Structures are given as structure tokens and as C-alpha cells.
Amino acid sequence: MDTTLTIDQVHTLEAFADTIIPGEKRGPDDRAIAGAATGGGAVASGAIELMLSPEGGLADTLDSLADGLNEHARDYAARVGLTPEPTVPPFVAMEFADRIALARELLDPGHPERELWVALAMFSSMAWDTGAHMHTTDALAAGHPGLTTMGFMPPDPDGLWRFPRFSYGRPLAAIHPRTTPRGDPQ
Incomplete structure (x- = not known):
């Protein structure tokens, strides 16, 4: 699998x-991150690493995406009368509001390529929500x-998660008598 991307493709x-989960700029010259939110967004959460993971199935299509x-x-810039800056990729050159507007178009249920853009948006969300990579x-x-x-x-010191308080304030079921101390059935 060839997952080599150009720097322009990575920035795009x-x-x-x-655009899906905004974060703060990595520095004053950062063009890819719009800086529309404080703290780390999808990119700082590992969106690109997750997109590139072989398990996700997107890696071979990222250059085309x-x-x-x-x-x-x-096309969007031409329709709304924008002149993209030629030194960065067209999507990167867009103001955040225009990125949002274009993303809405691409993610609209009627868009013929919607499934592609939803997949890309889902990977952005998964990186932030779960750190799945x-x-x-x-x-x-x-x-x-x-x-x-x-x-x-965080987990307990031994690396396992235990929840001393149940989400409903009580156990939902009795523990089976043959359950091991690690929680495995016998």
C-alpha cells in the first residue's frame, strides 16, 4: 500500500x-488549521494518523480525496467569487466560514459524492472522540x-478500568458466580 501524500495533500x-472539529493553530504560519477554537481539535487528536492507518481502509484513497x-x-471559489491564494492548496486558502459552507455542500444528503466526504468526516470525529489510532x-x-x-x-493504576459507581446508581445485573476476578467467564 502506498500512502505517500504530498505536503499539499496533507495540509488539505x-x-x-x-473544519469538522476545529482546533487552535500550531503556530503563526499554520494555514491548514484555521484557529477557530481553543485547544486541540481533530488534527491535534491524530486525524491524519487515523486516516493513514491501514485498518481504516482510507489510506489508499487519501491522495484522491x-x-x-x-x-x-x-469550483466553490469560482461560484462565490473568491480568488484563491496560489501559494497554498485551494481548500487550505479558504476562510473558515467558506470551508464550513463547502463541507456542508459535500456532506449534504443530496450530494453525489457524500459517502466519500462522510467517511473523511467520520475519521476526523473518531480521532477526536476516541483517539482510535x-x-x-x-x-x-x-x-x-x-x-x-x-x-x-483514566484507568486504575494497573491499567484496567473499573467503575465503582454504576451509571444507573446500582448494578444492572448480579455477577455470575463463575466469573473470575479478572471478569472472565469460566
């Missing part, structure tokens, strides 16, 4: 992920932006 995918986003950005304990130890913002509880 980052700009799309940042990035190029398609830029083609749609060119890494083990949860590692993500929490690294201060994963999404998990930290949501208040995801």
Missing part, C-alpha cells in the same frame, strides 16, 4: 479535519485533546 486533509477537495474548493491508555497519558476535553477517566 488537515484543513478538512479542522485531497485532490477532490481542492477541485471542489476551486492509539491505545486509550497511551492517548490519555499523552494528554489526547478530545479524550481530555470530554473528561474521559
Whole structure:
């Protein structure tokens, strides 16, 4: 599998992920991240790493998706009278409000390519919501932006999650008598 992306393609995918779950700029020259929110968004949460993971099934199409986003950005710019800056990819050059408007078009139920853009948006969300590209304990130890913002509880010192308080304030069922101390059935 060839997952080699150009820097422009990476920036385009980052700009799309940042449109789905915005974050703060990585520095003053950052063009891919619009800086529409404080804290880490989808990009800081690992959206590109998740998109590139072989398990996700998107890696082989990312170059085409990035190029398609830029083609749609060119068309959008022409329709609304924008002149894209030629030094960055067209989607990256767009103001955040225009990125949102184009993403809404691409994600609209009537758009013929909707399934492609929904998949890309889902990977952006999964990176922030779950840190799916890494083990949860590692993500929490690294201060994963999404998990930290949501208040995801860290595991007990032995690396296991136990919930002394049940979500309904009581156990939902009695533990089976042959359940081992690790929670495995016998």
C-alpha cells in the first residue's frame, strides 16, 4: 500500500479535519488549521494518523480525496467569487466560514459524492472522540485533546478500568458466580 501524500495533500486533509472539529493553530504560519477554537481539535487528536492507518481502509484513497477537495474548493471559489491564494492548496486558502459552507455542500444528503466526504468526516470525529489510532491508555497519558476535553477517566493504576459507581446508581445485573476476578467467564 502506498500512502505517500504530498505536503499539499496533507495540509488539505488537515484543513478538512479542522473544519469538522476545529482546533487552535500550531503556530503563526499554520494555514491548514484555521484557529477557530481553543485547544486541540481533530488534527491535534491524530486525524491524519487515523486516516493513514491501514485498518481504516482510507489510506489508499487519501491522495484522491485531497485532490477532490481542492477541485471542489476551486469550483466553490469560482461560484462565490473568491480568488484563491496560489501559494497554498485551494481548500487550505479558504476562510473558515467558506470551508464550513463547502463541507456542508459535500456532506449534504443530496450530494453525489457524500459517502466519500462522510467517511473523511467520520475519521476526523473518531480521532477526536476516541483517539482510535492509539491505545486509550497511551492517548490519555499523552494528554489526547478530545479524550481530555470530554473528561474521559483514566484507568486504575494497573491499567484496567473499573467503575465503582454504576451509571444507573446500582448494578444492572448480579455477577455470575463463575466469573473470575479478572471478569472472565469460566
